[in-house]
Amino acid sequence: MRVWIVFLLCLAGHAMAAPTEEEPMTEEPVYEVEEEVVVEDPVMEETEVGANPVQVDVGDFDEAIDIVEEDVEDNPCLNYHCKKGKVCELDEGNTPMCVCQDPSTCPPAEGEFEHNCGTDNKTYETSCHFFATKCALEGTKKGHKLHLDYIGPCKYIEPCMDNELKEFPMRMRDWLKNVLVTLYERDQDNDLLNEKQKLRVKKIYENEKRLQAGDHSLDLLALDFQKNYNMYIFPVHWQFGQLDQHPADGYLTHTELSPLRAPLIPMEHCTTRFFEECDTDADKYVALEEWAACFGLKEQDVDKDLII
Numbered sequence: 120m121r122v123w124i125v126f127l128l129c130l131a132g133h134a135m136a137a138p139t140e141e142e143p144m145t146e147e148p149v150y151e152v153e154e155e156v157v158v159e160d161p162v163m164e165e166t167e168v169g170a171n172p173v174q175v176d177v178g179d180f181d182e183a184i185d186i187v188e189e190d191v192e193d194n195p196c197l198n199y200h201c202k203k204g205k206v207c208e209l210d211e212g213n214t215p216m217c218v219c220q221d222p223s224t225c226p227p228a229e230g231e232f233e234h235n236c237g238t239d240n241k242t243y244e245t246s247c248h249f250f251a252t253k254c255a256l257e258g259t260k261k262g263h264k265l266h267l268d269y270i271g272p273c274k275y276i277e278p279c280m281d282n283e284l285k286e287f288p289m290r291m292r293d294w295l296k297n298v299l300v301t302l303y304e305r306d307q308d309n310d311l312l313n314e315k316q317k318l319r320v321k322k323i324y325e326n327e328k329r330l331q332a333g334d335h336s337l338d339l340l341a342l343d344f345q346k347n348y349n350m351y352i353f354p355v356h357w358q359f360g361q362l363d364q365h366p367a368d369g370y371l372t373h374t375e376l377s378p379l380r381a382p383l384i385p386m387e388h389c390t391t392r393f394f395e396e397c398d399t400d401a402d403k404y405v406a407l408e409e410w411a412a413c414f415g416l417k418e419q420d421v422d423k424d425l426i427i
């Protein structure tokens with residue numbers, strides 16, 4: 120049961136709020152500007168009332184001192200949002216602009232859980248350090264290829280064997296179904312599931328034929344998938360929707376998939392191969408159709424409207 124609680128926490132909080140990377144879709148400057156102006160997390164929120172946000176955020180070097188001398192009220196950077204890895208600075212004309220953050224200005228990690236492993240197999244102290252580093256490499260091939268790989272420090276990941284790769288979707292779709300049922304059971308007042316999702320899960324929850332959570336053999340998992348196929352359709356769609364948020368465009372990027380690794384520790388070493396093979400057209404995105412096929416759903420059961 121304890122394991123389940125950990126999974127739940129992962130799902131409800133940590134994993135969903137896991138650092139995600141906003142991938143630049145185009146190099147056009149117009150897009151850049153639009154993205155940077157979006158006020159997602161107003162900088163104010165993180166700052167105590169009365170504190171000088173400029174000092175809190177930057178706190179060094181000449182430019183910072185210039186800014187500090189200005190009236191904070193008039194600081195155009197205050198409500199100017201920069202994407203991860205960048206911070207706002209003023210140019211000579213007092214116009215705010217986003218520049219790469221110096222990784223050394225990132226707040227230090229409060230624990231190992233904040234470490235992240237990049238696809239370069241380097242451990243980054245926090246996601247802030249990662250994005251600042253990636254920003255500095257912007258425009259280079261190396262920077263383009265650098266993504267967050269998984270949460271936690273880099274470690275040795277054993278190779279995924281063929282037979283394990285086959286088990287992966289079987290275990291995962293069973294796990295997804297159990298996660299949803301558990302969320303449903305515990306979530307009468309919280310908002311872990313929305314109303315539409317609750318209606319769907321209710322049907323699974325109340326079905327007496329449902330295979331209860333447990334350490335089942337692969338044969339039993341396979342048999343249950345045959346017998347109770349319909350119960351798996353929604354969980355597979357649900358997970359796709361949970362991951363497809365940065366942006367929610369019907370495709371999963373490598374980075375959008377990274378939160379999934381954390382809760383799937385027992386099969387973790389197969390995630391990379393699994394997702395590589397899911398991307399059947401090899402365009403580096405896992406589309407909903409590809410995702411569903413990976414989990415054994417039939418083509419006619421893939422339904423965008425189930426992502427609710």
Ligand SMILES: *[C@@H]1O[C@H](CO)[C@@H](O)[C@H](O)[C@H]1NC(C)=O
Pocket residue numbers: 240273274275276
């Ligand atoms: C990645 O780094 C970890 C820890 O530093 C190491 O054990 C592992 O072998 C590395 N993996 C690869 C593929 O180099």
Ligand SMILES: [Ca+2]
Pocket residue numbers: 363364365366367368369370371372375
């Ligand atoms: Ca997406």
Ligand SMILES: [Ca+2]
Pocket residue numbers: 397398399400401402403404405406409
């Ligand atoms: Ca694809």
